[in-house]
Amino acid sequence: MNVRVDWRASCSLVGTVVKWLAVAMVFPLALAVFYGEGVxxxxxxxxxxxxxxxxxxxLDDDPDLGAREGFLMVALxxxxxxxxxxxxxxxxxxGTVGQPVNALFESMSGFTTTGATVMGSxxxxxxxxxxxxxxxxxxWLGGMGIVVLAVAILPELSVGGAQLMDAEAPGPGIQKLTPRIAETARALWGIYFAITVLEMVLLYSLHLADLAPNMTLYNAVAHALTTMPxxxxxxAARSIEAFSAAVQWLIIPFMVAAGTNFALFWHLLNGDFDTFREDTEFRFYASVLAVFSGLVAILLFTGGTPELTAVGPLSxxxxxxxxxxxxxxxxxxTTTGYASMDFAQWGTPAQYVLFVMLFVGGxxxxxxxxxxxxxxLVVLKSLKRELFTTVxxxxxxxxxxxxxxxxxxxxRGIYAFTLLYLVIFFVAAMLVYFDAARTGLDLVALDAMSAVAATLGNVGPGFGIVGPMESYLRFPRTSKLFMVFLMWIGRLEILPVLVLLTPAYWQS
Amino acid sequence: MNVRVDWRASCSLVGTVVKWLAVAMVFPLALAVFYGEGVxxxxxxxxxxxxxxxxxxxLDDDPDLGAREGFLMVALxxxxxxxxxxxxxxxxxxGTVGQPVNALFESMSGFTTTGATVMGSxxxxxxxxxxxxxxxxxxWLGGMGIVVLAVAILPELSVGGAQLMDAEAPGPGIQKLTPRIAETARALWGIYFAITVLEMVLLYSLHLADLAPNMTLYNAVAHALTTMPxxxxxxAARSIEAFSAAVQWLIIPFMVAAGTNFALFWHLLNGDFDTFREDTEFRFYASVLAVFSGLVAILLFTGGTPELTAVGPLSxxxxxxxxxxxxxxxxxxTTTGYASMDFAQWGTPAQYVLFVMLFVGGxxxxxxxxxxxxxxLVVLKSLKRELFTTVxxxxxxxxxxxxxxxxxxxxRGIYAFTLLYLVIFFVAAMLVYFDAARTGLDLVALDAMSAVAATLGNVGPGFGIVGPMESYLRFPRTSKLFMVFLMWIGRLEILPVLVLLTPAYWQS
Ligand SMILES: [K+]
Ligand SMILES: [K+]
Structure with missing residues (x-):
């Protein structure tokens, strides 16, 4: 076979990224020293x-990337x-996460910003x-990677309509990572970093103001690091339920910000409020959040939910x-996946709304x-157009x-991506059920469906045995490895991984 | 508003169809006389x-239909x-079906060949x-209507890729219902009629051969009339579970035939076996049936199912x-919806496979x-193409x-239709849950989801409270009326009804 892909170049750049992991580990190392834990x-x-x-x-001293090497590099x-x-x-x-498959699950869940855990306690x-x-x-590191992926790499690879992801006009190709794109990425990292620090400061301020007794500096840092990505x-074992109402209210706008196009904050910093206000996607995003929050609030307020001792009655x-x-x-x-309470105990109507939300995305x-x-948004607009052209x-x-x-x-790319996503969801859930049947694990309807939706969508928790106060621990190892795969392809917008499995990719 | 649609012409043709219903009622009238029931x-x-x-x-003595009038006529x-x-x-x-909303549900369920029932017993x-x-x-009458719809009307209206539904080259437009199309429709009706009679004869033969004690002539006619559509x-209250294994095996090939493109039987009658054997859709259809039957058989054989007293253990x-x-x-x-046993009692993996099957269709x-x-098939081929063009x-x-x-x-029409179908499914299930919450009806996950999938897809039974041995009776009237709407739009391939709701349809 005549392999046309310069895989050495891709691997070489992956190596550079991996080397930087060592630098990132200085932070936990310092903490280990500070807390007197093993180094x-x-x-x-x-x-x-x-x-x-x-x-x-x-493998390659002077790596030079084309589009194909770009796919391989991203996936690898x-x-x-x-x-x-x-x-x-x-x-x-x-604990349980010391077992290699579990460790890989937890690590992939981290770097893909999924947040599904296999920690037993x-x-x-x-x-x-x-x-x-x-x-x-x-x-947090995974989030930095996504920023580059979203603004610099996927739009250049034209993956599933990802051209739209680029707020600016498309550049001349990934092989020439232009100063403009690099500059954009740096600007967005700056925003990412600044909002992270802001959240940390505000969370800790709540603590200092006696509004959040257990929001220690450690917890403030920890939650700031996991909101923005x-x-x-x-x-905390019970996620954000462990903290005060003030903390919960404060985290909401930061989650909203994390699910907003970062380029809009850039315009905002440049004093351009109109772009923000008039952005079609942001308006749709805000409407979706408002409408579904309202519907769920009505369901909870009118008592479609059993009384939960942990937080008291909601109705x-x-x-x-x-x-x-x-x-x-x-x-x-926003696919954050924090829980302010055990929403897997809500009534079925409210749970179903949340289940559908697993597919929306930031x-x-x-x-x-x-x-x-x-x-x-494009799908809905296109469907409206289809009605028009039918007449x-x-x-x-x-x-x-x-x-x-x-x-x-x-x-067409967006139609294809959305359908591909749903087809993968339906098939993947079936495979998880088969694996459960094979190993004698008893699952009910939303267990596997929400586990697949929550890993493929990089959300984290789901319902039933993968509810927010539970973990993915009970799945057989084969299912866990499969979900590692789902988190991986979901994070990379599926196509950059799937193309690697086609012969057309490797041949000229 | 300047209405450009000649609604009188549409209504006039609807009137002609409705008049024929009186002729169709001669059959039950004759039975009423025969059995000494009220006439x-x-x-x-x-x-x-x-x-x-x-x-x-x-309303119109000389109706002349354009495409727009076609949509209205079909929907009405x-x-x-x-x-x-x-x-x-x-x-x-x-019984319960005497109540007007229930009667409308049962009637729409019949004419759309859905088979969802609100008969309490x-x-x-x-x-x-x-x-x-x-x-x-x-x-059976609804099935005759679908044949005309599928071969003569929808392809002319170019609905959601329905061009593909026409085995021949597309005609010059619905306003000139050509002799060729009328002839095709008549030929397909002939096939539909002939296979119905064949099934009736074979079912009753099983009875005469002592292989089906309760497959009386009445039952043979009843099941022949409901298989082909x-x-x-x-x-029978317990559907096909009430009959012998021989009956169940015999009905299977007839359901397969009912889900096959009738044009293929036409080719077969003309001695053209190759067209049948080489038809891409038929091969895919046969593969889907074979693969998923095999998977479910393995799940049932290896015991992923509780022992059901009615039919004895399967494992x-x-x-x-x-x-x-x-x-x-x-x-x-095939969206027939018969049950050979209460599949809503199977293990979750097998149930989930069947749940996904609700979306496939004939x-x-x-x-x-x-x-x-x-x-x-087109979606999967297009997704494969998308992978290729990504590289x-x-x-x-x-x-x-x-x-x-x-x-x-x-x-594009097929992508749009498939996505529209799934979007309607997700939203409709949410509405059914809200209605349940409003009226205090307790539903679990697959209840509303399968009820919506089974009515929108014209399948009939689902899982949980709409399992094959249950009924749709317990839903509130608002939900039943909503499901009447779902059966209606599902049967007409959605778009002919939805376009009626757009201003563009009514204006010039
Ligand atoms: K997440
Ligand atoms: K049916």
Whole structure:
């Protein structure tokens, strides 16, 4: 076979990224020193990262990437980084996550900002503070990766209508990562970093103002690191339920921000409020959040939910019903995955709304996953157009997004992506059920369906055995590895991984 | 508003169809006489049909249909026929189905060949034999309507890629219903009639051969009338579970035939075996049936199912596991909806497979509903093409079906239809949950989801409270009316009804 792909170039760049993991591990290492926990875990992991990274870099001294090498690099980066990032869990050997498959699951869940966990019990008595911080940090690093992916890589690869993800005009191709794109990426990283710091400061301020007794500095850092990447890992066993109402209200706007196109914040910083206000996608995103929060709030307020001892009754309590409704809708639409209470105990109607929310996803150019709201917007607009052309078959009417007329190829790409996503969902859930039947694991309807939707969409928690207060631990290893695959392809917008499986990709 | 649609012409043709309902009622009337049951029900209903039909016909003495009038006629025909066809239930006033909303539900379920029932208890002690036969006959008549719709009307209206449904080259437009199309429709009706008679004869032969003690002549006619339209109404309370294994095995090939493009039988009759064997859609259809039957059979054989007293244990019994697996997969894929046992009691993995099957649908040019298998085939082929063009963005590669290269507009129409179908499914299930919450009806996950999938897809039974041995009776009236709407739009391939709701349709 005549392989035309310069895989050495791709691997070499992956090596560079992996080497930087060692630098990132300085933070948990410092924490380990500070808390007097063992330092071997992170020193050994750093050595591993440098060793693997250096070896991969050796494959090509002057890597030059075309589009095909771009697909391979993107896919391999998340895969190799997740393998190397799993080493601290394995080396530390604390709890269920010390088992290699579990460690890989937790690591991929981190770097893809999914937030699905296989930790049997969460708490510092079982896992060191440094290891838990590494878990949070993988999400923050993954979020940085998504920013580059969304603004610089996927639009150039024209994946599933990802052209739309680029707020600016498309560049000349990934092989020439232009100064403009690099500059954009740096600007967006700046925004990402600044909002993270802002959230950390505000969370800790609540603590200092006696409004959040257990929002310690450690917790403030941990949650700031997992909000902006729409990650959702929390060092608290009961997620955000463990914190005060003030904390819950404060986290909501940060989750909304994390699911917003970061380019809009850039315009905002430049004093351009109109672009923000008039952005078609943002308006749709805000409407979806408002409408579904309202519907869920009504369901909770009118008592479609059993009384939950942990948080007290919701029915008849307007503030509580509204808070938990808004929190959960925002958390799942943005694909963050935090829980302000055990929403898997809600009544079926409210659960079903949240289940549908697992498919919505954040904005283009955000760290949110799933289908992404801009694609749904284009799908709905195209369906409306289809109704029109059914009556007027002769009419040629482009689909418009704001003042842009979309190219038919982009529309087709978005139709294809959305259907591919749903087809994968239906088939993947079937495979998880088969695996459960094979191993004697008893699942009910939403168990596997929500587990697949929540991993493919990088959301994290689902319903039933994968509810927000449960974990993915009980799935057989085969299912866990399969979900590692789902998190991986879901995060990379599916196509960059799937094309690697086609002969056309490898041949000339 | 300047209405450009000649609605009088549409209504006039609907009137002609409705008048024929009176002729169709001669059959149940004759049965009523034969069994000594009351004849008032059908005499009054016949008078109603003639009266309404005649009044509608008066609106336009020389109706001339364009495409827009075609949409209106198609949509109104099923609606008005269902209203008039509900009159025997209301006038007879026997059981739950005597209530007007229930009667409309049962009638729409019949004419759309859905087979969802609101009869609280099924049996001749509650409903007369004549009324039950009318129920079966509505499906057979509905199936005749679908044949015309599929071969003559939808392809001309270019609805959601329905061009593909036409086995021949597209005609010059519905306004000139050509002799060729009329001839095709007549030929397909002939096939439909002939296979119905064949099934009836074979079912009754089993009875005469002592292989089916309770397959009386009445039952043979009843089941022949509901198999070919993929209807699924049975006069037996426990559907096909009530009959012997021989009956169950015999019905399977007839359900397969009902879900096959009838044009293929036409080729077969003309001695053209190759067209049948080489038909891309038929091969895909046969593969889907084989693969999923096999998977379900394995699940049942290896014991993923509780022991059901009614039919005895399936695990370890190869014939039983295979029979029920094949029967249910064929029944749901073809959207017939018969049950050989209570599949809503199976283990979750097997139930989930059947749940996904609710979306597949029969072949183009068959009486099957749901998305239809040819659309899934085109979707899968287009997704494969999308993978190819992701790697080769410069390539122009048409999607092929057999030796035809599909027009991009047809591909786009199919993408749009499939997504529209899924979007309607997700939203409709949410509305059913809200309605349940409003009225205090307790639903679990698959209840509303499968109820919506089974009515929109014209399948009939689902899971949980709408399982095959249950009914749709417990839903609030608002939900029932909503499901009447779902059956209606699902049967007409959605777009002909939805376009009526757009201003563009009514204006010039
Ligand atoms: K997440
Ligand atoms: K049916």
């Amino acid at each position: 071997v875990t992170f020193l050994a992991s750093m050595a591993l990262a440098v060793g693997i990274g250096w070896s991969l870099e050796r 980066t998340w895969l190799v980084v997740s393998f190397v990032g799993a080493s601290p869990y394995v080396i530390a050997g604390q 969460i708490g510092f008595e079982r896992h060191s503070r440094a290891l838990m911080m590494w878990r949070q940090q993988t999400q 729409t990650g959702g890992f929390s060092p 008849g309590n307007a503030e509580k019903a509204l808070r938990h409704a808004v929190f959960q809708v925002v958390s799942l639409v 904005s283009a150019g955000s760290t949110g996953g799933a289908v992404k709201i801009v694609r749904w 007027h078959p002769e009419a040629v009417r482009p689909v418009r997004l704001g003042d842009r007329a979309l190219d038919e190829r982009a529309v | 008032v029900t059908f005499l009054a209903s016949m008078a109603l049909a003639v009266g309404i039909g005649w009044s509608l016909e008066r 025909t099923w609606l008005v026929v269902s209203f008039v066809g509900a009159s025997p239930y209301v006038i007879a006033g026997q 099924i049996g001749f002690e509650r409903h007369s034999r004549a009324l039950m036969m009318w129920r079966q006959q509505t499906q 993929t209807g699924g109404f049975s006069p 370890g019994n190869a014939e039983k596991a295979l029979r029920h697996a094949v029967f249910q997969v064929v029944s749901l894929v 072949s183009a040019g068959s009486t099957g509903g749901a998305v239809k298998i040819v659309r899934w 080769h963005p410069e390539a122009v590669r048409p999607v092929r079906l057999g030796d035809r290269a599909l027009d991009e507009r047809a591909v």
